[in-house]
Amino acid sequence: MFDPIKTYCIISSMNLQGGNRFFFEFSGEEGFLSEEESFHLVKVLRKHQGDKILLINGKGKEFEAKYKEIIKNGKSFKVKVKILRLTREEKQRAPKIIGILPILKGDKTEWLVEKSTELGVEVFVPFYSTFSVAKPSKNLIPRLINKAKQALKQSGRLFMPEILSPVELNTFLKDFPWRDSLKLVGGLGSSLNIENLKTEIKKAHTIVFITGPEGGFEKTEEDMLNEIGFLRICLSPYILRAETAFLALASIIGFLTLSLGLKG
Known part of the structure; x- marks a missing residue:
């Protein structure tokens, strides 16, 4: 029996190669897709009642399920689904990867969350600092969560990353919560070569x-990063855009953890 715990899920077509996936919230063995996801399933993918689909709970498990029925409410509707069996399980990866993410102008922060979710980042901490151009907006976190969900739909990851509330960098570093971790900062100089990093x-x-x-970074911010024990990684001999630097470092860390067999 499926454990009737309220959980966020992804639902996908049975074709995982390029298949579309959808989140929904439910209790017990049956639940409803949101109106938006129901529309995509029925009108875009043209799925029908009785079709088999996949559910992913965002906590490491995937289930086979059945598209049961459509419940209409005026012009809107929701799709009801029923879980049939567990099909796939994934361990939480080790080491845990946490990205302290600069809040950037436009939609660049959202783009970084989307791409870094695909690369395996498990926790995002958006920050603003002395030289930040953009500051956090009221709807930043919902937008970032939505992008992370989109990335899980596309990539097939089974764990939903955690996205923390925005922080002011100096304040955050004064009470830094992961002092025993391996701490890396991207920049032009370097205190680590590839062998040291591995x-x-x-x-x-x-x-x-x-x-x-x-x-x-402003000088006091750099000093605090050094004091906490962040090791500098040279990402390029050239000056990189803020979004390029973050994604480059996320890619390096993701590649090395996988190539060293450290994937949980």
Whole structure:
């Protein structure tokens, strides 16, 4: 029997290669897709009652389910589904990867959450600092959560990343919560070569990484990062855009943890 715990899920077509996936919230063995996801399932994918689909709970499990019926309410409707069996289970990866993410102008922060979710980042901490161009908006976190969900739909990850509330960098660093982690900061200088980095990653239970906003880090921020023990990684001989630097460091960490067999 399926454990009747309220949970957020993804639902997908049975064709995982390029298949579309959808989130929904339900209790027990049966539940409803949201109106938006129901529309996509019925009108875009043209699925029919009785079709088999996949549900992913965002906590490491995937289930086979059946599209039962459509419940209409005026012009809107929702699709009801029933879980049939567990089809796939995934372990939480190790080491845990945490990205301290600069809040950037436009939709760049959302784009970074989407791409970094695909790469395996498990916790995002959006920050603004002295030289930040953009500050957090009221709807930032819902937008970032939505992008993370979209990334899970596309990539097939079974764990939903955690997205924390925005922080002011200096305040956050004064009470930094992951002092025992491997801490990495992207920049032009470097205190680690690739062999050193591989050695450090093999020993790490948690990896925390950060790159600067459009205006870079202010000196007191750099001093605090050094004091806490962030190790500098040279990402390029050239000056990178803020979004490029964050994604580059996320890619390096993701590649090394996988190539070293550290995937949980």
